[in-house]
Amino acid sequence: MDQLSVNHLLGIKSLTKKDINLIFNTASHFKEVINRPIKKVPTLRDITIANLFFENSTRTKISFELAEKRLGADIINFSSSSSSVKKGESLIDTVNNILAMKVDMIVLRHPNPGSSLLLSQYTDSCIVNAGDGSHEHPTQALLDSFSLYENLEDLKGKNILIVGDILHSRVALSNIYVLNLLGANVKLSCPLSLVPKDIEKLNLSVETDIIKALKWCDAVNVLRVQRERMLKSYFPNNREYSMLFGLDINKLNKIKKDILILHPGPINRGVEITSDIVESNNSIILDQVENGVAIRMAIIYLLASKMNFTINE
C-alpha cells in the first residue's frame, strides 16, 4: 500500500495530494472504528507518545489524547506551566530528556513558528505539529477539509471562503495549503488590516464585502479573532467587526442559498458568529470535532507504520 511521503507531520506544505487522500481514506476507516461499541484498537500498543503543550489548548489536546488512547498507545502529557521549562531548560533539552525515557513520538504545540521543524532536526523522534505559533496547524486543516470532503465529496472547483483573523491564524495558512492541493478555490474575507503580507503569492483574493463573498462560496470557515496574539489594535472594536464580518442570520438570509459553516473553535459567540448559526442545520462544527479524532488517529497510525519494529536478540 501507499505510505506517507514524510516521516513527520510538520505542516501541510510538506505533504502531497496523495498523502492527503491517504490520510482521508484511513480516517474514514477510523471514523467507523470510533463509532463501534468498543472504540479501541490495539495497533499502537508498543508505541509511547508524549503530548508536549507549551501553549494552552482544550480540544486539540483532548482530541490527540483520545486518538492516541483509541489506537492503544501509551501516552504522557506535559504542559510547560508545570515543568522544568520554568527553570530555564531549552526545548531541545526537554525533549531529549523525554525521549531518553523511550518515547517514540512527540506531539508538539508551541508558540514559536518553526518549533516542530527545529525539533525534527535536532532530535531522533517522529514529530507531529499540533500548532506552531501563527505558522501551521496541519491536523486542524486536515480535519476541516475532511469534513468538507464528507459533505461536498470532491473539493476540486468548490468555492471555500475563510473569514476572520487570517493574519494571526495558523489554521488559515494550513487550510489554504490543503485546499489549494485539493483544487478548491479559496477566498478570504476580513478587514484589510488582518491580511498577511504576500498573500497574493498563494493565489488568493480578498473580498471585504462579506455578502458578496458568502454568495460566491459553497462553504465558509469562520476563524476566531485572536486577541491574545494582537500586539496592537487591528480594528476599532468587536461590535464593528461583528457588524461587518460576523456571521449572523441577516447576512445568511441575504445570500439566499445554503452554505456549509465551519469553525475550528474556540468560538466567540456574538463576535465572529452568532449562536443561532452555530446551532443551525448548515453548521458542521461538531462533525469537525468528531472528525478531529479520526484524522489524528489516521496521521498517528500512518506515521507509526513508518517506524519499523526492532527487537534486540
Added chain:
Amino acid sequence: MSNKILLDSEKIEIILRRLVYQLIENHKNFENTVLLGLQPRGVFFIKQILEIFKRDHPNLQIKNGILDYTFFRDDFRRSEKTLSASSSKIDFSIENKNVVLVDDVLFTGRSIKAAMSSIDTYGRPKSIELLVLIDRRFKREIPIQANYCGAKIDTFKGDRVKVVWGDKLKDNVIYIES
C-alpha cells in the same frame, strides 16, 4: 510460473451448495446468526454464498456484514509497507449472536485470529465459527481450524492459491500458481 486449475465452476457450485446446507443444518432459520465476510477476499466469497441462499432458500433472511481486521493484525510495523485498511460494514449488534466468519482461503490462521479479536469491538458474540472455501493444510502458524470447509489442499511453500470470482457462478475458478 504455471497455473493448475484446482476447482472449476461446476465443482465450486457443488461445494457452495454443500456449505450452505451445512450452515442451515447448524443454524436452522438463522434467527440468531450473522455471516461476516472478511476483507478483502472473503467479501467476494460471502456474495456467492448469499447468492446461493437467495436462489435456493429464498425464505431465509440472512443478516450479513463485512469485517476488516487490519488494525488488529500482528504484523504492524513488521514490513516496509503500511498496512492498508478496508471498510467494515456491520449495521447490527453482534452481542450474543452466533457469528460465522467467511473467508476464501485459510492459510496461516493469523488473519482469522485478528478477525476474532476485531469482532470484540462490536460486542460479545455467543459463538464464533469459521467457514472457508479452501483450507491450505499443514500451513498453519497458530492453532485455528475451520468449522465449514469447501476443500482441503496441500501446497508447496511459495505456491499461491488464486480464487477468481466471475460475474456469474459459471465463471468461477480456483487455481494454484507455482
